[in-house]
Amino acid sequence: MKQTLNSTSLSSAAAMAVRILFAAVAAFPIVFMMVSSLKPDQQIFGDMSSVAAFLPIGNISLDNYAAVFERVPAARFLINSIGISAVTVVLGIFINSLCAFALSRMEIRGKRVVFTAILATLIVPFQTLALPLVWWVNQLPYFELNGFSLEISKGWLDTYQVQIIPFIANAFSIYLYHQYFESIPKELDEAARIDGAGWFTIYRKVVMPLAGPATATVAILTFLPAWNSYLWPLMVVQSEELRPVMIGIQYFFQLNVSWGEVMAYASLITIPVVVLFIAFQRSFINSIASSGVKG
Amino acid sequence: MTTTQLPSPGRRLADPAPAAPPSKPRRRPRHLREQISGWGMIAPAAVLLLAFVFLPAILGFGLAFTNARLVSPRPVEFVGTDNFARLFADPVFWRSLLNVSYFAVVVVPVQSGLALAMALLINKKFRGVNFFRTIYFLPVVTSMVVVSLLWLFMYRKDGLINELLSAASFGLISGPDWLNDPATAMPAIIALSIWQAAGFHMIIWLAGLQSISGELYEAAQLDGASRWHQFRYVTWPGLTHTRTLVLVTITIQALGLFDQVSVMTQGGPLDSTTTIIYEAVRSGFKQQETSYASAISLVFFVLVLLISAVQRYLTREKD
Missing domain, CATH: 1.10.3720.10 (MetI-like)
Structure with missing residues (x-):
């Protein structure tokens, strides 16, 4: 806690941005896997070029x-x-x-x-x-x-x-x-x-x-x-x-x-x-x- | 066999427990009953380790000098160093050694560096620290077999990785067919391996970071030390033991590369991703040549011993 006192809010915001970047890299393949498991093959390939690849939208089923x-x-x-x-x-x-x-x-x-x-x-x-x-x-x-x-x-x-x-x-x-x-x-x-x-x-x-x-x-x-x-x-x-x-x-x-x-x-x-x-x-x-x- | 991948167990044993007061009673007389019940408690684990680690290790050592096959009507014969002569004359073996070295030379520094960066990012308590710790560790709990399968899909010519590259470069980059090109297959395996395992070494770094006393940082701040100086003169020296542990475990893990190759490339294309262990399993299991596979395993074991001994020597405490 002491460290945050003499560090600017800018550098702690930068640290948070890096944390989020690392988290995104760690999570994206797993999110992609679970989301794709709900879609038919055609749609998996169709969604791949957009952010839809990571979202459970479209023709979702089990x-x-x-x-x-x-x-x-x-x-x-x-x-x-x-x-x-x-x-x-x-x-x-x-x-x-x-x-x-x-x-x-x-x-x-x-x-x-x-x-x-x-x-x-x-x-x-x-x-x-x-x-x-x-x-x-x-x-x-x-x-x-x-x-x-x-x-x-x-x-x-x-x-x-x-x-x-x-x-x-x-x-x-x-x-x-x-x-x-x-x-x-x-x-x-x-x-x-x-x-x-x-x-x-x-x-x-x-x-x-x-x-x-x-x-x-x-x-x-x-x-x-x-x-x-x-x-x-x-x-x-x-x-x-x-x-x-x-x-x-x-x-x-x-x-x-x-x-x-x-x-x-x-x-x-x-x-x-x-x-x-x-x-x-x-x-x-x-x-x-x-x-x-x-x- | 005093070399282990954990730093100086003997020294740690000699350390008094931190919570114990200094005035420990003098050594108690060694009662016979304590001996008997003590050995009784050690025995189950010791017997199992003896049966399923020491014995097969010795067995493998012996089999390397015979012509044993998994299933064979012929009696097992001693053949001296024939298996080793054959192995050292095999270009695929040297290729696998080269591939594993390539893998280790990239993975060891990059993975330990990234893991340290992640540990530093989540060392201090802040709102949501547990969320980030969990996310960073998530790839580690995912099986390497599942990870390999998933990335096999993502590395296709029309897969997610190339789509992401294309989107990030506004269509300028159209990525290669990663796993079917001898030039890109190993880098692709390297990337997913680091992605999967960095979180584990993050935890080991985190353990080291947490063991450094906060008072040292306060003292450094009083002296007006910058963030970098605090890292350089407090954090880094405080991580001496952890460094050795991370270095040795990542190296051993890198040299033992197998699952990813087995699921994704089967050593190809053109032997560009084959590894020592993959060759051992291929000859021992698929071709049933137990003795030849044992010879490969023995060479691998000696290699691991040598490299970790050199690493321990280089990272020893200089005092």
């Missing part, structure tokens, strides 16, 4: 969306992606925060080596792991409860768990929680221990309730790649009923692409993420900005 549900089992894909993302997020929050809790607040021999090894995994890009990982998950045993007998078969390819389990543990989530836990006074643990609380109780009753912003950040940062995953399901999922939403895009690459339908499907799989993000954005951006990723 026809493209109806066509999408006919062409693609979109409802099935949405349910799959919601399930896969939700399970990954919930288990990820639990397992990564538990690990960060122990590394941050307990006296454990060798924890520094473990923490360094965990952070080292950040430098391995997923794309380089993907191919050996396909080979490896195909060797893993698969337990299935069939009626009253437990059946064991080999290979995780073409299942739900192959889309979930490899992505639960995440070094970046552990790092975020660790940073956040370091800022919570350790005297709280001491006090709880004097009252006879065990470590898990301290984790559940003392530390986690204070770590809300970190949890919001980890939730979004786990949800996004889970919802957006494309390369991995492309390699490990064959059955249509197990596919996530991003794979649905392939259904549109045929002769005579209907761009209105493509835009409708793209909007359909983007809107849930945008809504979720807007709902959580305050705690997400603030928590990263104030406590999360400090260099």
Whole structure:
């Protein structure tokens, strides 16, 4: 605030103009996508040379969306992606925060080596792991409860768990929680221990309730790649009923692409993420900005 | 393996928690029960990381020296450095290396600069700051696959980008067929990549900006420092760690270019947009040559390690 006092109103107006310009550049493709999803193809191309490209005017309908549900089992894909993302997020929050809790607040021999090894995994890009990982998950045993007998078969390819389990543990989530836990006074643990609380109780009753912003950040940062995953399901999922939403895009690459339908499907799989993000954005951006990723 | 993309974790660990008073009780005796429950809490994440990161990494390292295929009746044999000899003799590999370097050389400075500008614009509280923060971050929450598809449509000869260019120049410019021209395909991919990812690094810069104490700015203002001098002598030195983090993460992300190419150009036209990872996936998945793909991945990994080590050395604290 101090700065605005000795700066002229002219320069703050200039700053606002730049802000609006950046916002326009950031938003125009997304607005164009959502607006086009409501128009027939002919009108999309007709409107392109004028500002009408960004306005829901003219022949507006949900026809493209109806066509999408006919062409693609979109409802099935949405349910799959919601399930896969939700399970990954919930288990990820639990397992990564538990690990960060122990590394941050307990006296454990060798924890520094473990923490360094965990952070080292950040430098391995997923794309380089993907191919050996396909080979490896195909060797893993698969337990299935069939009626009253437990059946064991080999290979995780073409299942739900192959889309979930490899992505639960995440070094970046552990790092975020660790940073956040370091800022919570350790005297709280001491006090709880004097009252006879065990470590898990301290984790559940003392530390986690204070770590809300970190949890919001980890939730979004786990949800996004889970919802957006494309390369991995492309390699490990064959059955249509197990596919996530991003794979649905392939259904549109045929002769005579209907761009209105493509835009409708793209909007359909983007809107849930945008809504979720807007709902959580305050705690997400603030928590990263104030406590999360400090260099 | 002490190199990580996050600055000096060891040092941070040693830092006392900011809220803790200086008179910490002396180190408690290490109770056995604390050891056991501690390891029990670490174990689930550690086991999963071991199984799904360390193991495949080691596996990939080993497979690079064999003739393994995804599905093959022949037994896997050790073939020494054959895959690497083949790789280094392949002109497409060198082309992909060149393309990725081109991409990184443009994207790293431009994207980190724009992200810093955006962070500075929304650092201070003002009416509507949350609105701008949300809008700037919106492209990041949009999947790269959706973004690629959308821009594929916008980059057509008769697409939105050319219509906008034409309108802005009063009809003087009629843009190229962006993705089908070897000269413009990579610049087109660069533009959309920066558009999609700048918001993420804006957040990292913002974290750095927020950690600089407001008192420093007040002191600088008392000394009559101009806006530029405040940036030069307070903001910039305060962002040392953040700079390394942004630089290293953007570089790794740039070298790993894949989604955009896979959706938009499939490496074409004339190999002008093919990348290291795209080649690895093409040979490993489409041609099922697991060993050759592992060799490419290994070369990529060594490259990432080298470049981030050099960057850390160059941006180290000189004290």
